[in-house]
Amino acid sequence: MGVLDSKIPSGPLADKWTNHKNKIDLVNPANKRNIDVIVVGTGLAGGSAAATLAELGYNVKTFCYQDSPRRAHSIAAQGGVNAAKNYQGDGDSVYRLFYDTVKGGDYRSREANVHRLAEVSTNIIDQCVAQGVPFAREYGGLLDNRSFGGVLVSRTFYAKGQTGQQLLLGAYAAMNRQIQRGKIKSYTRHEMLDMVLVDGKARGIIARNLVTGEIERHSGHAVVLATGGYGNLFFLSTYCMGANVMAAWKAHKRGAFFANPCFTQIHPTCIPVSGDHQSKLTLMSESLRNDGRIWVPKNIEDAKAIREGRLKPTELKEEDRDYYLERRYPAFGNLVPRDVASRAAKERCDAGYGVNKTGEAVYLDFAAAIMRYGREKALTSGMKNPDDATVRKLGEEIVEAKYGNLFQMYEKIVDQNPYKTPMMIYPAVHYTMGGLWVDYNLMTTVPGCYAAGEANFSDHGANRLGASALMQGLADGYFVLPYTIGDYLSDDIRTGPISTETEEFDAAEKNVRERIEKLMSTKGEHSVDYYHKRLGKIMWNKCGMARNEKELKEAMKEIAELRKDFWENVKVPGSPDAKNQELEKAGRVADFLELGELFAKDALDRNESCGGHFRDEYQTPEGEALRDDKNYTYVAAWEYKGEPSKAKLHKEDLVYENIEVKTRSYK
């Protein structure tokens, strides 16, 4: 297998994690007090890892670029978190969650990791309830569930449309408890600009205090990167504005392999782009597909009339609507996985059936659900013959209770009332399955550097199922990493504190200072956003929902040129020794300009379609993704070699011993 050793434990799948945990080297509590761990990122993965590591006795330092750990991007997650609790008694199990996730990922994830994820999923819910996370409950007082795409059971726990917020506040509260005990030192408004290696091991970071501009050195016996995904590479996405790849990319340049960069999730239900001024896109949670039906007009003339404002969607008769997901995928209907739903929307819009000004939108319609819920409610409240208006009112109340904040968000942005007229939605970049390559212990190819949450590549293969990112972040942070890291740190009990006054720290700091100096001194013609937007256009047009050889090659060339221009012509005002948001952005965009090229290279190299990676050249006659299992059942892990285009490919072969690899079908 060459340099990549995934360290998957031997033995039967269901026993691997338990056996591994039993065999892991432990660090005794007295020694943990002598060990420092740096955790970069305070989202679900970093927050939960930091709290648990501190509780176990390690000295933890956390870093985030926001002004509070509670504002990490996880806060924005809406729909829910999966767990194989089988509270609904609908046939769910650890195996089924494992199976759904591997299948949903289009057979490009590691069996052992996914099974572990499914196993610990149930602990997450217990843990969060104990912490006081107010999940939605039924009238009987028990926890409620909803369904997400790509599965046939109801295993998603939720807190209205604010599940991520509630889970993150839980992890943040656990962090606060440790901050209060002095076991976590929290650095906010701090950005990691480089990683420091001593004798080949990750031993610290260089960070910039974003308020004062000071460059700081921080050392530790291990460095955990929980810095989220890199979807902002596309400029427009559902990510928060500051989301970036800097920490992961710097680790990559220091030797950590970057896995499957081209596996990116384009989410089917987002609010469409309204104009050139657009700065970000807003997700409408997948949970809405439980009750919303997706459609476009059946006749192209109607679509045109709607676009020109001559026809209203509510005026179109049932038989003139094309519920294309229900038509193409009768078994899963509106609940097909995201990659499938996104491509189907693109297919209809490309064919001329789009319903907004730009022709890039489809409908998500709640009228049927409102009436269905209304009728049910009328019956249970003992109403004999309620009129339509009453039924609609009752139904709207129920829909509001379920999705109120999402409907409000939609109305504020689009200025239309989604209770009365269908929502307009279109796919947008939402999540990155790719990330730093990690072994079973979540360690990257740099000893002592770990990656958790969206920052690693590990569990979702080529497509992530809804409500599984929150699950993975918390699984990594609460239940996996704090234990697997002991295996590594047990060798460090006699090391003593790591000094920051060494050649290695000097060199890393110098490197950081020179880069800032270069960005500030260019004093060119264009703002950072100018470059970011251009990069986004290349990515969306040539590396987006459908890719092909010719355009990927063009993208690589264009990105390299844009990068060159950036370093010659970017304009960063202000001073490096003060709060400077343009400088912050410049550093992030500089890294995206490198990652983008590797992304295109990875997509070009993968001559198959799988999950979120769709190559025009590889599709079935019906337009479904065509995998090539014989040649591509591997993780593509890229080693940095000076230039993104020169990155060296290492393959981790994926072996399926417990699941039969099949063509993914949701028909």
Add this chain to the structure above:
Amino acid sequence: MKLYLKIWRQKNAESKGSMVEYTLDGIENDMSFLEMLDVLNEGLINKGEEPVEFDHDCREGICGTCSLMINGRPHGPDSKITVCQLHMRSFNDGDTIVIEPWRAKAFPVIKDLIVDRNSFDRIQQAGGYISVNTSGRPVDANAIPIEKDLADASFNAATCIGCGACVAACKNASAMLFTSAKVSQFALLPQGRVEASERVLNMVRQMDLEGFGNCTNTGACEVECPKGISLENIARMNREYLSASVKG
């Protein structure tokens, strides 16, 4: 539309700030308020001037980072939204818009429109948690049924985004709405009752230490809160505080 902006500019915490006027043209209804500021900043950068710094991240009303006082109102003229959710259709051609940071002793200005809200973090560190080990083995999540009404009320309190608009809205710069939402979230749940007395005493003590003002029941906080956090939480916290103090 054409707009006349008056914006607070302040180099850093130490320097004195002042209002600076800008005229901006070509703003569209569909733009969000922060996108309007993006346009302003792009223009400033192109002219070689320093852009106006303001806090923001999610731009969808959930992270609680954005924090602007617009024409004297926290988060602007619309109700129940954050400034990042505010759209320019709420303004008219020719309007003058005054933009300032949150003003409170416990929220010192860092630069321009950005303030330091770490005092909120410290209030939560003082007791905003349930002391349960994350590495422990908690009981099954469904072992203790919780009345739906209680769970929903706890959730409603927990939707506070920690933005600080309540403090900015209050003439006394009191943090009672925020602190009471945090206290209530836990006080309403059986898991949170165990430490309820200690929690409320510690959090209120920290709130006072940070230099937030007293509550004189004017209710401005509730009106301006983007998440509709209710004054009932303050009443609940007062009850909790009283009974905890009696217990000693």
